Amino acid sequence: MFATPAFAQAAGGGAASAVTSFLPLILIFGIMYFLLIRPQQKKMKEHRAMVEALRKGDSVLTQGGIIGKVTRVKEDGEVEVEIADGVKVRVLKATISQVLSRTEAASA
Numbered sequence: 001m002f003a004t005p006a007f008a009q010a011a012g013g014g015a016a017s018a019v020t021s022f023l024p025l026i027l028i029f030g031i032m033y034f035l036l037i038r039p040q041q042k043k044m045k046e047h048r049a050m051v052e053a054l055r056k057g058d059s060v061l062t063q064g065g066i067i068g069k070v071t072r073v074k075e076d077g078e079v080e081v082e083i084a085d086g087v088k089v090r091v092l093k094a095t096i097s098q099v100l101s102r103t104e105a106a107s108a
Helices: 003-011 012-050
Strands: 059-062 067-072 078-084 087-092 096-101
Touching: 012 096, 059 078
Parallel strands: none
Antiparallel strands: 059 067, 059 096, 067 078, 078 087
């Protein structure tokens, strides 16, 4: 009674407007994935590979800023690092942020 025929006809086509209203949300998620999530996953993968490749004699930098030399690699996720002559500390592998110098593998 209060609606004009022009407003009544404009109400159709709800399915197309629903897709177009979600399009910006989908686009934002895609941009966030390629700019934030994907590079972070790549960085985590590289860090995991670096930590798994640790061996005795490598010079490492921990997240706490301690520089030392790996003296023993344990299987339970720990590494023994010598930070001074005769001073050895146990460090979690995950807390090693960088390998400063690698020892060469022994040739057979």
